Amino acid sequence: MAVTMHDVARRAGVSVKTVSNVVNDYPHIRPATRDRVMAAIAELGYQLNASARNLRRGRTGIVGLVVPTLSLPYFAELAESVIEVARARGLVVIIEQTGNSDRERELESLHSSRRTMTDGLIFSPLALGPDDEQLLPTNPPLVLLGERIFSDRVDHVTMRNTEAGQAATEYLLGLGRRRIAVIGSHEGEVVGSAALRTRGYELALQGAGLPLDPSLYGEAGPWTRAAGAESIGRMLDSGVRPDAVFALNDTLAIGAMHEILVRGLTVPGDIAVIGFDDIEEAEYSAPPLTSVHFGREEIASAALDLLEARIAGRSAEPCRHDAPFHIAERGSTMPHS
């Protein structure tokens, strides 16, 4: 049916081994032989069959990336970095989406027979938590992003959410703000980015000797612009008047900022706003958004390092990589920008 290495070998008058060597760029091939093989490949329109190679090698050269959705800029930008870093290492990336905190879909992505199409998986959970630790399949290798789940059977890339949340809040305190709202909190949650960043917020307030005011907690289920706008809207409607907002991600921050401006208040004059993730959009919002920056290239590299080591059987104990952060200051907190 298809043109195979045998056909090429026959045409070029060499063995299949030689064709394989040429196709795989092995050394010690006479230039003349190489040319004959290349010519035969071109004449026959030969294309190497990846499935056959993968079966034989026991590897696919594909890694999976499982995220909630690419329509959230944070995950799109993370995916961008993962694809670029993977490319530099000769790997390609299958992206699966699990939607907004959909337990079943997350489990399905982890356990599906599609798993064996990949050499390993980078998984950013939004629904699964500590109780699901036992459900994590470790084969093919898995790298977890974030701190919703910790398992000593699995590699992790973590992001010091609590420390970063604390730093963001302390930054607002340093500007003299005292009534700081938190937007995007998840009442009752104890793991996951919402809870951890909120915990950092609380530590900062307590460190400054300020009370935790329940009216300054703005719930928001999904972390979208719409949810951010609604959340701050409800707070303002109820007569609460913060002098700063710590939004648990940038999308929430942009939605919140939009709502604040719509109501005739100013940013940062009336309300300073800081976000989290430092997505590209943050630089071009009006005003530009101050945000907590984690290097996504670094997160992608760390995740692929862990995955490749595990795939190669090089790593023994599961590892944890902590990504560093800093605050990118912009107009949403600086009066003179």
Add this chain to the structure above:
Amino acid sequence: MAVTMHDVARRAGVSVKTVSNVVNDYPHIRPATRDRVMAAIAELGYQLNASARNLRRGRTGIVGLVVPTLSLPYFAELAESVIEVARARGLVVIIEQTGNSDRERELESLHSSRRTMTDGLIFSPLALGPDDEQLLPTNPPLVLLGERIFSDRVDHVTMRNTEAGQAATEYLLGLGRRRIAVIGSHEGEVVGSAALRTRGYELALQGAGLPLDPSLYGEAGPWTRAAGAESIGRMLDSGVRPDAVFALNDTLAIGAMHEILVRGLTVPGDIAVIGFDDIEEAEYSAPPLTSVHFGREEIASAALDLLEARIAGRSAEPCRHDAPFHIAERGSTMPHS
């Protein structure tokens, strides 16, 4: 080494054929047999080897999506839709990025041996053009997005860029605007979204009996927020004062709007702004951005329809699918929003 169907068959006391039938959900299997097989699978921790299946079937269940970069929201949202639509059809998606108009990378993605990992490719070119038509490989099947390249050997999903650009400009004319700048144009380009949307702009102005003013063309290479801001900035710096902006995409529009506001001008008061693509961000910019909307779900469905038909060998002549559009009106053009 790995647990195979043979192991499962032995354990369950059935033939491999039966195991295969169970794994593939074929009918006509006695429940008792099915249960025995499932039990054996669970006991042995069997996982089907996708490469072996793919080799045997001659299909991988993977489609490739090649776009410039996921860090541009338009492509991230397109990818989101392609993944969702593919998922509903039992397919997964490998995403490759080619960067900002990088000819070599685009060709590499089309011709790489990675191609055979996929059953077909959806390709959104930014560098390749009509002259490259002969370089398009048609096997595995290829679907082209946009109108940079037309080939009667390949399926296309097109977006009526010219008509849509004309409609956007006519909409601004309908609001009484007369000095309409176009932001994001590519001087000298004759194919591709920039040229086609600009052509629509020109048709609209000519239709209204207005001159084409060279000072109202704002060049911008990459279609980023930064480029949009710089482009309108240069125009305003040179003393040109448009009363409306047609930005060739939303990211440009948001950058341009940002720059306009920074300079103390108002939107839409001084300058009305319309974008193109209607990305999710458009709804939450300040002010919300009026934009030309193409349904990305529809584009994704159309592309996968064409691809699946081609993969199945159902389609004869290459097809062209034209996606419909409308204008989503928001505050950036409406005074009372």
Add this chain to the structure above:
DNA sequence: CTGAAAGCGCTTACAG
């Protein structure tokens, strides 16, 4: 450096 051959783990026609 090359040739002949085994085998990766499936699916599926072929007999029964």
Add this chain to the structure above:
DNA sequence: CTGAAAGCGCTTACAG
């Protein structure tokens, strides 16, 4: 409904 077997197209140890 089941069993035994061929073969998808590679890679790679084994002889030479």
